[in-house]
Each structure stands twice: as C-alpha cells, then as structure tokens.
Amino acid sequence: MPNSLTSPPVRPLLDRLFEAADSDDVHRAAVRERHPDGMARMSARDQADAYAELYIPVSPEGGRLLYTLVRASRPATVVEFGTSFGISTIHLAAGVRDNGTGRVVSTELNAAKVAQAGANLAEAGLADLVTILTGDARETLASLPGPVGFVLLDGWKDLYLPVLRLLEPRLAPGALVVADDTVSMADRMADYLSYVRDPAHGYLSVSFPESDGLEITCRL
16 A cells, blocks of 8 residues: 655655754744743734744654555545645545545635645645645535545634534534644643533544644544
C-alpha cells in the first residue's frame, strides 16, 4: 500500500515547511510586541491577520497520526478548521489520496495563507483533493453537505465548540473529531472539552498526550 508521506514530492516539502515553522517563536514575539494588550479582545479575523506569518502547525508526530487516522477511517469528507500554511492539510490530503477515495474541505480566514497553502498543496501534488474555503468557518461551513467522516479542529480555540456544533448534524456515525492543543491551551477550550467528554452528548473522547495535546473524539 502507498504511503505518500515518505516519498517525493510530499516528504521534502513537509521537511522544508516544518523547518520554516521553527521560526514561529520569533514571529510570536513580534506579535506580542505589536499587541501588548493581548489578542483576547480582537475579532477572529484580526487575530488571523496578526498571526499571518505564523505556521502554528501540528507536530510531525501529530501529522503522522492524522494521516494514520484518515487511512484507517476512510472518510468520504474530511473537514479542517484552520488551514494556516497547509501542513496538517497535506497530511490529511495524503491520507485521502492513498485511500483512493474522499476529499478535504479546509477553512482559513487569512487570504495570504489561503494562497500559500494552495501553492504548497499544488507542490505536494494534492491540490485536486482539497477545497480551501476563505472566511469565517461558521459561515463557510454552514452549507457544507454531509456526511462528514473526519474533522480536524486547529483554528481559534474559543471556536472549537461552535464549529463542532455547526457540523454535528452532518457527522457520520463513527466520525472522528481531532482537536489540537488541548493540553497547552486547555483553559481556552474548556467548554469544548467538557462537551465532548460528556457521554450525554453522544461522543466517546480520549486525551492523547502528543506535543501540545490532542483530543480524539468518536461520534457514537
């Protein structure tokens, strides 16, 4: 069976993107200088523009986990909340390509990132499998048809629960929902974690201590 992650053009591109993402700490410091009062009172779009230079990627191990879960679950539709420069999108689309079926629908607020992510996906040879919706995910995903078999939440943390609730009627039985940064930013997504960990809402959820933390949730 093929594994696109280990061969050109995907592997060298991911190596280069992860190396570039190592500069995120420098860019974060610059953002803090420009916004000394913090980001909490900014709109989602203003935050996206402020972080326009940041990759904010999943870790390499987290990316391989995403690829593995897509390969195993074989979803017809993968939804990603937060494209950024497309590192996680590449992992998701590689899984779809190697499955021989499915598509990825991703969302991003910042237009410059949409353009660069599109270029990265084209370089990876995966652009034909991915649609990037530009704008607020709460609007762009509102009319997305189901069923949705896999969701990656990796955008603004306070929007995890609203985006999940928006997609909920279209989640297929057994759909997987993966949320990133659930350890390092748990305080900013307490409502989301409380919701998916409550069996009354129809989920089974597991905390996975990879990098900044992943919550892997199954729609029952």
